[in-house]
Structure formats: structure tokens, C-alpha cells
Amino acid sequence: MERKQTPIFFGTIISWMLFALIGFGMWGCPTYNVWQQEMSGRAEFAKAEQNRRILIEEAAANLEAEKLNAQAEIERAKGAAEAIKIENGSISEKYIQYLWVRQQKNLGDKTVIYIPTEANLPILEAGRIPKIPDSSGNQ
Numbered sequence: 001m002e003r004k005q006t007p008i009f010f011g012t013i014i015s016w017m018l019f020a021l022i023g024f025g026m027w028g029c030p031t032y033n034v035w036q037q038e039m040s041g042r043a044e045f046a047k048a049e050q051n052r053r054i055l056i057e058e059a060a061a062n063l064e065a066e067k068l069n070a071q072a073e074i075e076r077a078k079g080a081a082e083a084i085k086i087e088n089g090s091i092s093e094k095y096i097q098y099l100w101v102r103q104q105k106n107l108g109d110k111t112v113i114y115i116p117t118e119a120n121l122p123i124l125e126a127g128r129i130p131k132i133p134d135s136s137g138n139q
Contacts, residue, residue, distance in 0.1 A: 087095075
């Protein structure tokens, strides 16, 4: 005897499996969404905590830099006071020129020096900009 009920049996199993899959999806999707939101919140919290730590470290570094700058300024003032004491108020014009030249060396090529003319007016910077040749090759 042959059984002709086998296709119906498989159809029933497939129907029950499909019903179970839909039921699992109806339960699993909201559960997954809650879990995903919780993980997203944890990630945002960790990021905010890390950003806070970075700000604290930057503030500590700035504080340390300011302390070192203050110490350097104190040492400069001590040096200036010592230099004034050594010079005893007798700074010559040549020494002042030397100090000015030394300061200009630290600035590099970014210094523009104005030389007064006979009428005590500064020379204008019109000649400072390079001229661009036109199409005929003339400047």
C-alpha cells in the first residue's frame, strides 16, 4: 500500500514552521530593537565619557604649559633685572641697536621696515608688489 498522505504531512509541517517563524519574528523584532537601543545608548555614554576624559587631559596640559610659561617669564624678568643692574643705567645707543637687530633676526623675513623720506613721510609699499606681465610681455 502506498501512502498518499506524505505531501499533506509535509505541508502541515511547513505551515507550522512558517507559523513558528512568524511568531518568533513578532517576538524577536521588538526584543532586538530594545537590545539595539540599549547598545546604542551604551556606545554614546562611552563616547561622552571618553570626550570628558580628553577635555580633562587637555585642561591639565594647558595648566602645565601656563605654569611653565610663568616660570619662563620669571626667569626672563630676573635676567632683565640682572642686565639692568650690570649696565647700571648706562645703555649705549649701539647696544640698543644690537638688541633691535637681534630681535629682527628672530622674526625672519616677515618684517617690513619703513624708512622716512626727507618730508618724514614713510615710503609707500606700491613697489613691493611684483608686477604681472600682460599678454604682450610688457610689465
